[in-house]
Amino acid sequence: MKRRDCLGYLSSLAAATAFGGGTRQLFASEQAASGLKITDVRAILTAPAGIRLCVVKVSTNEPELYGLGCATFTQRARVVQTAVDQYLKPFLLGKDPTKIEDIWQSSWVSSYWRNGPVLNNALGGVDMALWDILGKRAQLPLYQLFGGKSREAVDTYRHARGNSPEEVVEDVRRFQSQGYRHIRVQAAVPGLATYGAKSRDTAQSSEQANRDTKVWEPKPYVRFIPKLFEHLRHELGDEVELLHDVHERVPPILAIQLVKDLDPFRLFFLEDPFSPEDIGYFPMLRQQSSTPLAMGELFNNPHEFTGLIKDRLIDLIRVHISQIGGLTPARKLAAFCEYFGVRTAWHGPGDVSPVGHAAHVHLDLATPNFGIQEAREFSQEEQDVFPGCPELRDGYYWPNQRVGLGIEIDEALAAKFPIQDEPPFDIDWGNLRRADGTSTKP
Numbered sequence: 001m002k003r004r005d006c007l008g009y010l011s012s013l014a015a016a017t018a019f020g021g022g023t024r025q026l027f028a029s030e031q032a033a034s035g036l037k038i039t040d041v042r043a044i045l046t047a048p049a050g051i052r053l054c055v056v057k058v059s060t061n062e063p064e065l066y067g068l069g070c071a072t073f074t075q076r077a078r079v080v081q082t083a084v085d086q087y088l089k090p091f092l093l094g095k096d097p098t099k100i101e102d103i104w105q106s107s108w109v110s111s112y113w114r115n116g117p118v119l120n121n122a123l124g125g126v127d128m129a130l131w132d133i134l135g136k137r138a139q140l141p142l143y144q145l146f147g148g149k150s151r152e153a154v155d156t157y158r159h160a161r162g163n164s165p166e167e168v169v170e171d172v173r174r175f176q177s178q179g180y181r182h183i184r185v186q187a188a189v190p191g192l193a194t195y196g197a198k199s200r201d202t203a204q205s206s207e208q209a210n211r212d213t214k215v216w217e218p219k220p221y222v223r224f225i226p227k228l229f230e231h232l233r234h235e236l237g238d239e240v241e242l243l244h245d246v247h248e249r250v251p252p253i254l255a256i257q258l259v260k261d262l263d264p265f266r267l268f269f270l271e272d273p274f275s276p277e278d279i280g281y282f283p284m285l286r287q288q289s290s291t292p293l294a295m296g297e298l299f300n301n302p303h304e305f306t307g308l309i310k311d312r313l314i315d316l317i318r319v320h321i322s323q324i325g326g327l328t329p330a331r332k333l334a335a336f337c338e339y340f341g342v343r344t345a346w347h348g349p350g351d352v353s354p355v356g357h358a359a360h361v362h363l364d365l366a367t368p369n370f371g372i373q374e375a376r377e378f379s380q381e382e383q384d385v386f387p388g389c390p391e392l393r394d395g396y397y398w399p400n401q402r403v404g405l406g407i408e409i410d411e412a413l414a415a416k417f418p419i420q421d422e423p424p425f426d427i428d429w430g431n432l433r434r435a436d437g438t439s440t441k442p
């Protein structure tokens, strides 16, 4: 063989090894080495507290080895169920559940279009379940796999509310007497529907719900809230940490005015002053106020939050973990925040399942730049359906010592709490109007 031919032969052999048979061989040997396979992926819908929860169960070929994850997008629960059962399951069957990062990356692009709430929640549920499997296989609580405890327990906040400032004071004192040091305060604005007033009865038909629209006006709200805080500080003193959620629903310039008016009352944080569509206003707000800002429960896409963090325009990140795709992206986000002095405050109301709250606790224990955790008390029905709910005591979430996420599901009992299909949505979302009839953000 001439020298030129020989070099050509060798280079074509190298290319074939790199991009052809050699690659296939390596992939096959990796599969064979693990021996663990995903045998089932299933969404479980249940509502033990009346809120539509979605939990994903990933089973493996090892008897009794399975994982749970939260995929709760309560407003569109059945769409998430379809994404899990009809699309992620066939994509994941036979794959190695210990390859968590690879499964996340490949599942994420498996739909080509990505970063929406339905697919992110479905993927988030699978991702948490894979971490749960890894913890069970390693016989370690997840916080150990995340680097071990940075703290012994997770400081939390609860929601106080009322139809008047006096009722809010009473509710704050109730939580203080239970040991809480951080309390979010919301109050009904007289004459208006509002976040903070008592919820409406959801036991009605879609048609009734659609007729039952409510009125919301921003100006009375931004006049009322500083008065509420003046009353709270007068009655409660300076020590209690107070939080407030604007809920993204006032025009941006009014939100800036409100935050400036609230500066004297030294909030622990003010939440979601702008909607995701208005985050361009953060630089203006930051220059005018030193009230700590928390943002992000509606974020889906990293492009929505990376700029706010790197430019140090917020103080706490508040994404809904399953909404961004689960523990894998949440761990990266927390680490990214650490370099910019931003702390975590994961979204944790009733529309996160107890499985999701367990995931929060493991992440919060291990994250050095943890800020605070929104908490909830689990009803007896929830504790029965989900044995191993995080314990809430003295204002802290305490982890149990079980491996993985440390929480289980009693599927037979979960089936006794089916989700409500009529109406299949939360009636307040989309049925809020300005006085002139204009649709407004809830």
Ligand code: MG
Pocket: 245, 247, 271, 272, 297
């Ligand atoms: Mg909120």
